[in-house]
Amino acid sequence: xxxxxxxxxxxxxxxxxxxxxxxxxxxxxxxxxxxxxxxxxxxxxxxxxxxxxxxxxxxxxxxxxxxxxxxxxxxxxxxxxxxxxxxxxxxxxxxxxxxxxxxxxxxxxxxxxxxxxxxxxxxxxxxxxxxxxxxxxxxxxxxxxxxxxxxxxxxxxxxxxxxxxxxxxxxxxxxxxxxxxxxxxxxxxxxxxxxxxxxxxxxxxxxxxxxxxxxxxxxxxxxxxxxxxxxxxxxxxxxxxxxxxxxxxxxxxxxxxxxxxxxxxxxxxxxxxxxxxxxxxxxxxxxxxxxxxxxxxxxxxxxxxxxxxxxxxxxxxxxxxxxxxxxxxxxxxxxxxxxxxxxxxxxxxxxxxxxxxxxxxxxxx
Numbered sequence: 001x002x003x004x005x006x007x008x009x010x011x012x013x014x015x016x017x018x019x020x021x022x023x024x025x026x027x028x029x030x031x032x033x034x035x036x037x038x039x040x041x042x043x044x045x046x047x048x049x050x051x052x053x054x055x056x057x058x059x060x061x062x063x064x065x066x067x068x069x070x071x072x073x074x075x076x077x078x079x080x081x082x083x084x085x086x087x088x089x090x091x092x093x094x095x096x097x098x099x100x101x102x103x104x105x106x107x108x109x110x111x112x113x114x115x116x117x118x119x120x121x122x123x124x125x126x127x128x129x130x131x132x133x134x135x136x137x138x139x140x141x142x143x144x145x146x147x148x149x150x151x152x153x154x155x156x157x158x159x160x161x162x163x164x165x166x167x168x169x170x171x172x173x174x175x176x177x178x179x180x181x182x183x184x185x186x187x188x189x190x191x192x193x194x195x196x197x198x199x200x201x202x203x204x205x206x207x208x209x210x211x212x213x214x215x216x217x218x219x220x221x222x223x224x225x226x227x228x229x230x231x232x233x234x235x236x237x238x239x240x241x242x243x244x245x246x247x248x249x250x251x252x253x254x255x256x257x258x259x260x261x262x263x264x265x266x267x268x269x270x271x272x273x274x275x276x277x278x279x280x281x282x283x284x285x286x287x288x289x290x291x292x293x294x295x296x297x298x299x300x301x302x303x304x305x306x307x308x309x310x311x312x313x314x315x316x317x318x319x320x321x322x323x324x325x326x327x328x329x330x331x332x333x334x335x336x337x338x339x340x341x342x343x344x345x346x347x348x349x350x351x352x353x354x355x356x357x358x359x360x361x362x363x364x365x
Contacts, residue, residue: 048103
């Protein structure tokens, strides 16, 4: 019995050892360099589905680590070039701009994860995915992230930051806040958490509709003012913005909020009918007018709800994944609970907004 078991265990052990390097061999690293390494470069990421991590380091080139195969320009035996690729990514460089592209298959393609290392002073632009998280750390260059779905975690950044996502939490941990580098964080459905140094100087503007705004800074360091306003429709906001531009009046944020429109009121009861007129006819007419006013009020409420839903979902319904790098902007967010103020006397502009979620400003520990 033991003589038969011993060879079997030995064979299993050899197979397990052989499987380890084979699994690691599936993950490959691709390198590319900027045309002019003496100047800060730009990395553009366009990934349809998959997680992406970007790290700044003391390196001169860009390296991409992934289990997905890189597309090669090797011609076919018949001399034809392959224009459509499946489950491969493209990495190219031109004019000090490196572009990583993955997901031309759209919804039918498989997700892929990418771990990217770049020089610290690189600026990064991301049009990232219908589904996939994004992480970035150790950069002094600017960061611009536009996403549909996925959590976004940023740390040890000292450049300007712009983040917009339809669905996902945003977490930023800043080691330093540069006076000339504003920060803007927007999530339609997700929590926004921002960690800054205790001595950071900033001017803040936070807004949430269905959530709360929290901080662990004391009231001496963070001086704030809170506003609670009704949400306005996108068409009304655009109209007022245009009027302000034409007339030179205050911008939308500085104007007093418009009172919500009132539904049409029910008509007053008719005067008492004369004894010669039938009372039933007058009562019938009055009830018809009441029903009509209720109908108009319901139609107005339905239209307001439709405009609000359209504003929220417009970024998805108009979304087109284009390798040109364009990405739909989120609809402007108005109303809700807004907090403005200064941190340690004021400084760099920090803006955060969410429709469904909390906003948290914390001191670095």
